[in-house]
Amino acid sequence: xxxxxxxxxxxxxxxxxxxxxxxxxxxxxxxxxxxxxxxxxxxxxxxxxxxxxxxxxxxxxxxxxxxxxxxxxxxxxxxxxxxxxxxxxxxxxxxxxxxxxxxxxxxxxxxxxxxxxxxxxxxxxxxxx
Numbered sequence: 639x640x641x642x643x644x645x646x647x648x649x650x651x652x653x654x655x656x657x658x659x660x661x662x663x664x665x666x667x668x669x670x671x672x673x674x675x676x677x678x679x680x681x682x683x684x685x686x687x688x689x690x691x692x693x694x695x696x697x698x699x700x701x702x703x704x705x706x707x708x709x710x711x712x713x714x715x716x717x718x719x720x721x722x723x724x725x726x727x728x729x730x731x732x733x734x735x736x737x738x739x740x741x742x743x744x745x746x747x748x749x750x751x752x753x754x755x756x757x758x759x760x761x762x763x764x765x766x767x
Contacts, residue, residue: 671698671751678742679764681709690717691763697721698755704763711736714760720752727752735760 684706692701701718704711714732727749734743741761745753 671695671754674751674754674758676742676754676757676761677765678740679761681706681711681739681764684709684764689763689766691759691761691766692718693755693759693762695755698751700755700759702756702759702763704760706764710739720755723752724749728756731756 686707687705689704689706690701691704693699698720699718700716700720700723703715703717705713705715714735716728719728727746730746731743731753735741735757741757741764743757745757
């Protein structure tokens, strides 16, 4: 009986440790990510082509490719996605960028840090030509 109790306590301890680690991993960077500044890009200065940009910040790291044609954003593709991603967020956000033809658009509700991380990758792609 004592052996079963010890094993049970070890399992409970491991679950607490894993749960605490998961909470730390998933919440780390939320504050700095929500304060991330995304700057506008002058599309008139860009030639036709594909531009890649990468934002690095833990689980929000991502890489995108932006297609520019006639000084307009035509398409945005994810080259390397975030550790935890929701395709609905990226689709909605990229749609907003293409419709508005600007990098600074409203973030997707409930996905502020994720949205800003994608937007920062787009900005870096177009500024680091």
